[in-house]
Amino acid sequence: MDQYSILGRIGEGAHGLVMRAVHLPTNKQVALKKLLLKKLEDGISITVIREVKTLQHIDCKYVVQLLDVFPQGLGIVMVFEFMPADLWDMLQDPNEPLLDSQIKTYMQMLLRGVSYLHKNGVMHRDLKPSNLLISKDGVLKIADLGLARLKWINTPKDVSTSQRPYSHQVATRWYRAPELLYGARYYDEAVDLWAVGCIFGEILNRSPLFAGDNDIEQLCIVLQTLGTPTSESWPGMESLPDYNKITFPASKGISMEQLLPDNIPDAQDLVKQFLLYDSKKRIPAEKALQHIYFFSEPYPCSLEDMPKPGDDFRKKFLPKEYDVDEPIINCLKDLKEILG
Known part of the structure; x- marks a missing residue:
């Protein structure tokens, strides 16, 4: 995680949080999808394994690109190209x-x-x-x-x-x-x-x-x-x-x-x-x-x-608590709790 600087939250689902970040070595914006283990003894869910293995073998302009995947705390982080x-x-x-x-x-x-x-x-x-x-x-x-x-x-x-x-x-x-x-x-x-x-x-x-x-x-x-x-x-x-x-x-x-x-x-x-x-x-x-x-x-x-969404395009559709113009410290606290 030390290679990434968190910029804010994109969204969250049943399996974890998706954050917007910058890959520091390349200065490229990415999306980090943090997936938590529901139970430590159960290991990584089959859904996660399927998604990772499938994306690793896909090379198509019209399917999102998986850039990296690595373990972090009690879960794994999937790194995707950032899509606004x-x-x-x-x-x-x-x-x-x-x-x-x-x-x-x-x-x-x-x-x-x-x-x-x-x-x-x-x-x-x-x-x-x-x-x-x-x-x-x-x-x-x-x-x-x-x-x-x-x-x-x-x-x-x-x-x-x-x-x-x-x-x-x-x-x-x-x-x-x-x-x-x-x-x-x-x-x-x-x-x-x-x-x-x-x-x-x-x-x-x-x-x-x-x-x-x-x-x-x-x-x-x-x-x-x-x-x-x-x-x-x-x-x-x-x-x-x-x-x-x-x-x-x-x-x-x-x-x-x-x-x-x-x-x-x-x-x-x-x-x-x-x-x-x-x-x-x-x-x-x-x-x-x-x-x-x-x-x-x-x-x-x-x-x-074609329409070209800017980096902050989602802002107008997000609830107020996800507003990227608010102090980003709240997002960082959320991510710290998840990463442990």
């Missing part, structure tokens, strides 16, 4: 709403990052606007791979015996694929594609598409919005673990024109291709990049025309 904002922040700024051309460029960056992960057998499993960071140069990068998993390769012909089960308790609720809401243990990278569709719709509408307060309400909102699925639109639905535990009123759903008003048909069509009940039919990230949406006016803008 995330996509959620950008969507909250009423003074500078995103232009259609900028939305297209953000979506291209997201899809390129997702395509890279999927080509390398990685399921992110927690894509959402707050996990999509924006650099000072305007580049969108996928972050927070704590729930990421390598996809098991099926070798035998019988998929049911060759594929290993995964946890269904992944992904933030508003972006969780319906198969996960029904308790699916066997799934693939298509859960990320559903999340991409939710993110795209949220960017277009400037509000979440499916905002449930609990899992049952979340599933109800999805079914009421997209319509009650059938055995044709969702093969295998009846075999999902939690399918028979609850029933919902039948719904015809609403059209994409109603769900995404004031948006061009090409955008509505691309969102629709992500938000399909049948996960096998969701459009892959690589194919989505070839959609007509990206080749019609207004065209995706260049990086030079």
Whole structure:
């Protein structure tokens, strides 16, 4: 830690604190993610190990870069490139709403990052606007791979015996694929594609598409919005673990024109291709990049025309106690308590 000078707090989550710092030997700003051990005898959590190992093998412009990792006290510190904002922040700024051309460029960056992960057998499993960071140069990068998993390769012909089960308790609720809401243990990278569709719709509408307060309400909102699925639109639905535990009123759903008003048909069509009940039919990230949406006016803008968040961009969205203009001694005290 003696190589870093703490500048302030970026945020905190269930696993620890994220601080903004300067790497003294290079004078480069970084983000320090301090992860604490819940119990000393349990050792480092498998989520942390997965995130570190995954990031160490990733080299993509659109995935956040892990610069270093080292033990500190009763935990470890992960060092990332500093990113002054995330996509959620950008969507909250009423003074500078995103232009259609900028939305297209953000979506291209997201899809390129997702395509890279999927080509390398990685399921992110927690894509959402707050996990999509924006650099000072305007580049969108996928972050927070704590729930990421390598996809098991099926070798035998019988998929049911060759594929290993995964946890269904992944992904933030508003972006969780319906198969996960029904308790699916066997799934693939298509859960990320559903999340991409939710993110795209949220960017277009400037509000979440499916905002449930609990899992049952979340599933109800999805079914009421997209319509009650059938055995044709969702093969295998009846075999999902939690399918028979609850029933919902039948719904015809609403059209994409109603769900995404004031948006061009090409955008509505691309969102629709992500938000399909049948996960096998969701459009892959690589194919989505070839959609007509990206080749019609207004065209995706260049990086030079993308929003450039300053170092203190998050200040206007942080609670007062996190205000970077307040005496920084409070942040330093917090970090001292955590580091021990």
